[in-house]
Amino acid sequence: MDPGFRRDDDGRRYAFPWTQSFTAVTASPTDTIVAIATPPGAGGVGIVRLSGPAAHAIAQALCGRALRPRHAHHARFRDGDGTILDDGLALAFAAPASYTGEDVVELQAHGSPPVLQQLVARCCALGARMARAGEFSERAYLNGRLDLAQAEAVADLIAAGDLRAARAARRALEGEFSARVDALADALLAIRVHVEAAIDFADEPLDTLGGAALRAQLSDARAQLDALLAAAERGQKLRDGLHAVIVGPPNAGKSSLLNALAGSDRAIVTDVAGTTRDLLRETVRIDGVELTLVDTAGLRAGGDAIEREGMRRARDELRRADLALVVLDARDPDAGLRALAGDLDGVPQRIVVHNKIDLLSAPPAANGDALPASARTGAGLDAVHARLRAAAGDDGAGEGAFTARARQVQALRRAATALADADAALDRERLELAAEALRIGHDALGEITGRTLPDDLLGRIFSTFCIGK
Numbered sequence: 001m002d003p004g005f006r007r008d009d010d011g012r013r014y015a016f017p018w019t020q021s022f023t024a025v026t027a028s029p030t031d032t033i034v035a036i037a038t039p040p041g042a043g044g045v046g047i048v049r050l051s052g053p054a055a056h057a058i059a060q061a062l063c064g065r066a067l068r069p070r071h072a073h074h075a076r077f078r079d080g081d082g083t084i085l086d087d088g089l090a091l092a093f094a095a096p097a098s099y100t101g102e103d104v105v106e107l108q109a110h111g112s113p114p115v116l117q118q119l120v121a122r123c124c125a126l127g128a129r130m131a132r133a134g135e136f137s138e139r140a141y142l143n144g145r146l147d148l149a150q151a152e153a154v155a156d157l158i159a160a161g162d163l164r165a166a167r168a169a170r171r172a173l174e175g176e177f178s179a180r181v182d183a184l185a186d187a188l189l190a191i192r193v194h195v196e197a198a199i200d201f202a203d204e205p206l207d208t209l210g211g212a213a214l215r216a217q218l219s220d221a222r223a224q225l226d227a228l229l230a231a232a233e234r235g236q237k238l239r240d241g242l243h244a245v246i247v248g249p250p251n252a253g254k255s256s257l258l259n260a261l262a263g264s265d266r267a268i269v270t271d272v273a274g275t276t277r278d279l280l281r282e283t284v285r286i287d288g289v290e291l292t293l294v295d296t297a298g299l300r301a302g303g304d305a306i307e308r309e310g311m312r313r314a315r316d317e318l319r320r321a322d323l324a325l326v327v328l329d330a331r332d333p334d335a336g337l338r339a340l341a342g343d344l345d346g347v348p349q350r351i352v353v354h355n356k357i358d359l360l361s362a363p364p365a366a367n368g369d370a371l372p373a374s375a376r377t378g379a380g381l382d383a384v385h386a387r388l389r390a391a392a393g394d395d396g397a398g399e400g401a402f403t404a405r406a407r408q409v410q411a412l413r414r415a416a417t418a419l420a421d422a423d424a425a426l427d428r429e430r431l432e433l434a435a436e437a438l439r440i441g442h443d444a445l446g447e448i449t450g451r452t453l454p455d456d457l458l459g460r461i462f463s464t465f466c467i468g469k
């Protein structure tokens with residue numbers, strides 16, 4: 001049913017083989033690439049990875065023996081003059097059964113940066129060249145081992161800041177996102193075939209050509225696409241983590257609260273109203289969940305040119321926020337809230353903190369949803385933590401969530417617009433227009449998995465990966 005894909009023994013999906021439109025991009029790379037695959041710095045073990053047709057010959061020269069694929073060999077890695085660079089494990093994979101789909105060798109040496117660099121240099125002397133960022137995964141993609149969404153999920157997995165994001169990237173890597181995109185693309189293909197066939201019977205009304213079934217299929221596809229778009233939008237947030245912006249009137253204690261939540265003296269705190277001007281971003285982890293906190297300039301009328309620019313940046317940041325952490329002076333919270341006027345409109349979530357409760361003569365009265373706290377004494381901060389944690393955990397990390405990228409969300413939006421256009425064209429029995437809109441929608445979906453791709457996109461995507469990945 002889906003000839004573009006096969007499954008491996010574990011049931012993992014691989015895009016294979018590539019469709020016709022794709023061969024132009026897959027001109028087979030013939031050079032052998034090398035890179036340090038482990039992170040920079042000293043470590044217990046460091047891995048140098050080779051991929052390409054000369055990988056086995058280069059490794060054989062280094063190790064002084066042939067390597068049996070998929071067996072670990074303990075070997076001495078030697079320089080050109082016979083000097084021992086290191087001893088370690090060599091592991092060979094024969095094409096196509098490897099990560100990249102090419103011949104691959106791993107030299108697992110001691111994790112010493114100068115040793116690893118020398119091993120790379122020796123591989124280059126033997127005919128390899130240094131890999132570009134993301135080039136191993138790019139080859140895995142070009143060889144049909146991973147589709148594009150899966151390759152991007154590899155990079156997202158590596159970059160995941162917490163376990164939730166890592167799990168969601170794993171699901172995208174397993175192909176859950178790709179499978180839903182492909183199912184939708186298949187449905188669109190069937191609809192396109194139907195419309196193209198109907199065009200050939202131009203004098204018949206659509207009704208007599210199975211029009212009702214066609215319209216039902218299209219409306220079904222649109223509903224599926226909307227659900228996928230919503231899931232991908234949540235997936236984008238999962239990848240990026242919750243973006244919480246601290247706002248409030250000057251001097252309310254926003255910077256003090258940032259410092260208290262971050263557990264360090266990041267922001268300047270003074271009793272001068274208008275201390276903070278620039279945005280200050282800090283990544284904090286609460287119970288293993290990562291979120292970004294942004295401290296901003298206090299919002300009020302007036303102020304000098306610098307402060308006004310600070311407020312402009314604060315409002316700008318607030319428009320992109322997932323959550324506003326509103327800090328008010330507990331001694332007069334209502335005045336503070338009034339000063340924020342319409343600034344909080346359109347922010348999806350908010351947590352209101354009444355700060356400086358240590359200055360109140362009586363304990364604070366319950367005040368709606370607001371959390372009484374003191375950035376100075378730490379009172380009430382546990383509740384602020386808990387609310388932030390709940391907000392960050394409530395952004396789609398549930399069962400079945402997968403990471404997605406802006407590129408993918410945009411492609412889904414283009415597809416949704418195209419399907420709406422197709423529907424409108426069918427309303428007016430404009431079959432050619434509908435066919436064209438369906439083609440645009442189909443292509444947009446193909447861009448996500450990389451089955452149909454504008455030329456310049458590949459390089460841009462893989463260049464954001466790490467070297468050695």
Ligand SMILES: Nc1nc2c(c(=O)[nH]1)N(C=O)[C@@H](CNc1ccc(C(=O)N[C@@H](CCC(=O)O)C(=O)O)cc1)CN2
Binds near residue numbers: 008093096
């Ligand atoms: N040492 C090491 N660990 C690693 C990697 C690696 O490259 N080296 N990986 C790098 O990202 C990840 C694992 N990814 C891999 C994916 C496919 C194959 C592979 O050899 N695939 C063959 C055989 C499949 C099998 O026997 O199960 C194939 O698909 O045909 C290897 C690693 C994580 N751990």
Ligand SMILES: Nc1nc2c(ncn2[C@@H]2O[C@H](COP(=O)(O)OP(=O)(O)OP(=O)(O)O)[C@@H](O)[C@H]2O)c(=O)[nH]1
Binds near residue numbers: 297
């Ligand atoms: N007593 C008391 N003082 C606090 C508390 N939180 C902050 N302050 C003080 O309030 C003053 C202003 O604190 P900041 O954290 O700089 O306030 P801000 O909201 O960042 O102010 P701007 O950056 O100017 O908008 C400083 O003198 C802080 O020490 C608190 O919980 N209790």
Ligand SMILES: [Mg+2]
Binds near residue numbers: 275296298
């Ligand atoms: Mg401040």
